[in-house]
Amino acid sequence: MIYFFYITFYISIFHKCCGVTVEKAGPASVESTNPTVAEKQAFLQLFGNGDPDEAASCGQLIESRGFQYERYYVTTEDGYILQNFRIINPYAREARNTLKPVLLVHPILASCASWLFNSPASLGFLLANLGYDVWLINARGTSYSTNHTHLDPEGNSFYPVFWDYSFYEIGIYDVTSTVEHIKNETGFEKITVVAYSQGSIQMITQMSLMPWFQDNYDIVILAAPAGFVGEYGFFASIPNKPAQEFFSSSNGPYPSNSAFFYSSLSALCVNQLASPICVTFFGNLGFDRNQFNASRLSVYISLRDRSSKKNLLHIFQSVERDHLSFFDYGEVKNYALYGSAEPPEFPYYNINPNKLIFMSGLNDQVIDQRNVQKFRNSLCDRVDTDHIIQDPYWKHSFLAANEAYAYFGSVVADLIRERGDSTECRLNLSGN
Ligand SMILES: *[C@@H]1O[C@H](CO)[C@@H](O)[C@H](O)[C@H]1NC(C)=O
Ligand SMILES: *[C@@H]1O[C@H](CO)[C@@H](O)[C@H](O)[C@H]1NC(C)=O
Numbered sequence: 001m002i003y004f005f006y007i008t009f010y011i012s013i014f015h016k017c018c019g020v021t022v023e024k025a026g027p028a029s030v031e032s033t034n035p036t037v038a039e040k041q042a043f044l045q046l047f048g049n050g051d052p053d054e055a056a057s058c059g060q061l062i063e064s065r066g067f068q069y070e071r072y073y074v075t076t077e078d079g080y081i082l083q084n085f086r087i088i089n090p091y092a093r094e095a096r097n098t099l100k101p102v103l104l105v106h107p108i109l110a111s112c113a114s115w116l117f118n119s120p121a122s123l124g125f126l127l128a129n130l131g132y133d134v135w136l137i138n139a140r141g142t143s144y145s146t147n148h149t150h151l152d153p154e155g156n157s158f159y160p161v162f163w164d165y166s167f168y169e170i171g172i173y174d175v176t177s178t179v180e181h182i183k184n185e186t187g188f189e190k191i192t193v194v195a196y197s198q199g200s201i202q203m204i205t206q207m208s209l210m211p212w213f214q215d216n217y218d219i220v221i222l223a224a225p226a227g228f229v230g231e232y233g234f235f236a237s238i239p240n241k242p243a244q245e246f247f248s249s250s251n252g253p254y255p256s257n258s259a260f261f262y263s264s265l266s267a268l269c270v271n272q273l274a275s276p277i278c279v280t281f282f283g284n285l286g287f288d289r290n291q292f293n294a295s296r297l298s299v300y301i302s303l304r305d306r307s308s309k310k311n312l313l314h315i316f317q318s319v320e321r322d323h324l325s326f327f328d329y330g331e332v333k334n335y336a337l338y339g340s341a342e343p344p345e346f347p348y349y350n351i352n353p354n355k356l357i358f359m360s361g362l363n364d365q366v367i368d369q370r371n372v373q374k375f376r377n378s379l380c381d382r383v384d385t386d387h388i389i390q391d392p393y394w395k396h397s398f399l400a401a402n403e404a405y406a407y408f409g410s411v412v413a414d415l416i417r418e419r420g421d422s423t424e425c426r427l428n429l430s431g432n
């Protein structure tokens with residue numbers, strides 16, 4: 001008994017000192033680790049269509065496919081407490097620190113579930129099956145990572161400081177701490193990153209502003225690489241000024257009540273009458289009907305997540321400038337912060353193209369091929385591998401597509417095997 005006390009005591013000291021908690025699958029309830037997901041589940045139990053994946057937590061999705069997981073709490077340099085997941089292949093449980101780590105970076109208004117929700121072909125499970133050590137980040141402000149060492153996310157003033165962040169902080173702090181934590185945990189010198197859509201924005205931000213940090217990567221796969229979003233494509237078609245006005249009118253989470261927003265939308269889209277409208281709406285967002293399983297729509301909607309309004313504002317500023325740049329606070333504050341009236345652009349020439357792999361869609365209307373071409377032209381060299389998906393029905397649905405395995409997952413797996421630093425892969429399953 002007394003030993004148990006000592007062990008608990010030392011573990012709690014360790015938590016305080018390093019900001020990292022390891023938790024094996026099992027004991028923690030969805031309510032305690034993600035109250036928003038618990039709320040969605042309560043709603044969809046009444047109004048959903050009964051698909052077991054609806055509003056499932058990442059832990060539940062992982063276990064439902066026969067894998068196990070570990071949950072880690074990682075504290076960033078500016079105090080945000082992220083809840084990250086690691087998929088454990090039960091056949092390689094003991095060997096997990098010898099498997100090559102791959103970090104998957106989710107898109108905007110999404111979470112770790114992005115890599116787990118495609119019924120037959122999720123990239124998270126595909127890579128775990130192939131013997132990779134798969135890590136899933138949850139950016140600050142998602143329902144998994146709404147905690148801070150001293151800021152209150154619930155603080156309901158006009159401008160709650162917890163929500164005062166954008167993709168800049170996610171790239172500079174969240175990705176950085178997560179990569180360092182994975183390296184600490186596994187002992188690997190270099191890790192592989194796969195980032196999709198806004199995930200790619202965060203990687204571009206970090207690689208251009210912290211070029212020295214690129215040593216930690218062997219390859220970085222950018223799916224729908226979003227260095228430029230202003231001139232062509234979906235974001236360019238949205239009236240920019242009204243969008244900026246909307247997202248700058250106050251700060252806080254967006255959607256402000258994400259549990260109710262997504263679960264009610266999900267339930268609505270199950271309805272026979274509303275379903276075609278939902279499918280059309282999501283079709284316009286870049287999801288092709290031929291790649292889109294309409295009967296899974298409620299699942300995909302229910303698994304979306306939130307971000308900050310400031311993040312969306314920063315995106316629309318980047319659309320207006322047609323370049324990722326520091327946040328625009330207006331002339332006076334810009335001078336004080338940056339020494340210039342305009343916020344400086346992120347220096348893409350700092351990015352090491354030899355570590356980059358592009359995966360883009362010829363017909364992706366969100367990250368239009370002409371935008372991708374501008375990004376290619378802005379780099380100091382050719383990217384290592386430039387893979388263009390030619391299928392006419394393949395748009396922006398890299399994660400939810402019916403043929404995600406054929407066009408995305410299997411290609412990513414081949415690229416990691418061929419281009420990743422294979423000498424580091426110490427897979428040895430014979431002991432298990
Ligand atoms: C937030 O983090 C603090 C400090 O680690 C912890 O004590 C608290 O339980 C966390 N709250 C939630 C809701 O996870
Ligand atoms: C990684 O380990 C170093 C050295 O022990 C420590 O200073 C740092 O806080 C750790 N970082 C993370 C994110 O765990």
Ligand SMILES: *[C@@H]1O[C@H](CO)[C@@H](O)[C@H](O)[C@H]1NC(C)=O
Pocket residue numbers: 051119293294295296402
């Ligand atoms: C679409 O989803 C439904 C419900 O999950 C499933 O039964 C069906 O097999 C899926 N269709 C395809 C083409 O994946």
Ligand SMILES: *[C@@H]1O[C@H](CO)[C@@H](O)[C@H](O)[C@H]1NC(C)=O
Pocket residue numbers: 428429430431
């Ligand atoms: C793999 O592990 C087994 C059992 O632990 C060991 O006997 C064998 O030498 C290892 N093989 C390699 C290539 O390290």
